[in-house]
Amino acid sequence: MINESLEFIMAGRRQRQRRWVLVTGFLAVLSFILCGAMLLLGSTIYPVKDVFRALTGEQLQGVSFAVNTIRLPRMLAGLFAGFAFGLAGNTFQTMLRNPLANPNVIGITSGSSAAAVFCIIILHTSGGVVSIASVIAGLATVLFIYLLSRGKAFSVGRLILIGIGLQAMLDAMISYLLLVGAQQDIPEALRWLTGSLNGAQMHELPPLVATFFIFAPIVILLGKHLSILELGEQSAASLGIDTDKTRILLIVSSVIMIAVATATTGPIAFVAFLSGPIAKRLVGVGFSNVIPAGLVGVNLVLGGDLIGQFAFAYRYPVGIITGILGAPYLILLLIRMNRKGEL
Template structure:
C-alpha cells in the first residue's frame, strides 16, 4: 500500500470521526434543550431562574410542587427510558443484521408488559414488584426465543420469526388479562400498553437510572465486537470474537435496559425501532452507532411527549405519538425489504 493510499484512508477516517463528533454533539445539545423544555413548559410557564432555584433546593410556592413532583420525574423518565430503548434497539438490529430485529417486534417488550399487567390486574402488586417481574419476564422471554431459534446453527431469520410468534401469544395473554381484570385497575394496565410518562414518581426512577449507567458503558465497550458481529458469524469468529459469549453479553445488557425502561414507562412504541436507523443515517459508517442511537431515542421520547402535551387539543401519551411517527416507517421498510428480496 502506497503512502498516497494510506493518506487517503486516514483522511477519510478523520472526516468520518469529525462527522460522528459533530452529529453526536448536536444530538446531545438537542437532548439538553428538550430536557429544559420539559421543565419549563406546562400548564404554567416557569422562568429558568425559578426552575434553577427549585432544583438547587429552594422552596417556592407552587413551583416546587410542579417541578419536583410532575415535571422533573417526567423529564428524567423520558431521558433515561429513551436512551435505554434507543441503545437496546440499535444493539439488536446491528447484532442480528436486520432492522426488524428490535425488542418491540421480537417479543421482548411484550414479555415485560405481560408480566407487568399480570402483577397490576391479578396480584395488585406495588411498583417494585411490577418492576422486578417485568425484568424477570423480559429475561425469560429472550432466553426462550434464543434457545428455540438456536438449533444446530444460530439463525437470525428463525429468531425473528419465533420472536414474532411469541409476541403474538403474549399479546393474547395481555388481552385476556384485560378482560378478566378489575375495572378500577384497567387504566393503570393500559399505561403498559401505550407507553406513558404520566404519573412517574422520583422514587420509581433509581432502578432505571442505575441500569442505564451500568449497561450503557458496557454496550459502548462491546461496540467494536458488535460491529464485527454485523459482518456475519464466520467473519467475526475468524477475527477472534467469541460469538456466543459476546452475543449473550449484548443480549443480556440490552434486555435489562428494555425491561427496566418498560417497567418504568411502559413499552413506548417504535423508539427502539427508529433510533438505530436514524442514528446510522446521521453519523454514517466507520464508528460506533451506540451513543448516537441512545441520544436519538432521548430526542424521540421527549419531543413526542411535548407534542402529545401541547400540539393537540387533547393530551396524548407519548406512546401514541411515537406510534404515529413509527408506523409509516415500518410500512416503508417492509416495502423496501420486499423489493430487495429480504422478505
C-alpha cells in the first residue's frame, strides 16, 4: 500500500516535471523565433543568410546598418527587459501572495519613472544618469512603501493600498514635470513613459545586460525558496528558510532589475503584471515558474513590439499593445478578488 502510494506520488511528480520542461522549452523556442523575427522584419525584409552575415561582421550595403544599428539593439533591449519585467513581477506576486502586488501596481515603476522624467526634463541628462536615478528611486520607493505598511504587523493589503496611493502621487508629479518642462524635452519623456523599444542603441544596453546577468541568477536560484515563502512566514521558517535574508535578496534583486529595465525601455505596461499568472497557468503547480515567467515576459515584449510595428496602419510603441492586453485582465482580476472578499 505504501509502495503504491509512493509510486502514485512519484508518477504525479514526473508528469508535472514533463509539463514544466515542455512549457519552458516551448516558451524558449518561441522567444528564439521572435528574436529572429525582430532581426529579419522591418521596412525591408532581409534573407536569413544576409542577416547572419551582417551579425558575423561582414559589411553588406544597407543590411549591416539596419541589422546591427537598428534591429539588434531593439531586439536585445526587448529580450533582457522582458525577462527582467517577468522575473520581477512574478517575484513580488509570489512572495507577497497577491496578484496585485507587482511593480506596476504598487508604485515601484512609477518611482523609477518619476526619477527618469526628472532627469530628462529638469536635468537634461540621459543614459547612465537616468539608469542610476531610476535604480535609486525604485529602491527608495520600495523602502518607503515597506516602512509605511509595517504598522504593528506587516500587511500585504496595507502595502498594496499604500503603493497604489504613492503611485497616484508619483504619476501626478510626472504630469507636473511634463507641464513645466521645455518643449524640446517633452517628446523624449513621453516616448520613454509610453514604454518603447524605438531608438534603442547598443551603448545604452550594457547596464541592462550587466544587471540582468548579476541579479537574474539570484532570483532563479532562490526560486525554490520563493515557492516556500508563498506558504507563509511560519511555514517557511519551520522549513529552515532565513525568511528575512531571502526576502531582502529577492526584493533588492528584483527592484534593481526592473529599475534598470525601466530606465532602458520605459515602463512597458502590464508585462510584470501578466507574466507570472500566465506562466503559472501554463506550468501548473509543483515546480518553480520563475524561468517560465521571465520567458513569458520576453514573448510579451517582443510579440507586442512586432504587433505594434506591423499589425496596424500606424506603428505603435510596445507599451500601448501590452496595455491593451493587460487592462482587461486587471479589471477581471479585481472583479474576481472582490467576489472572493480579498479586497
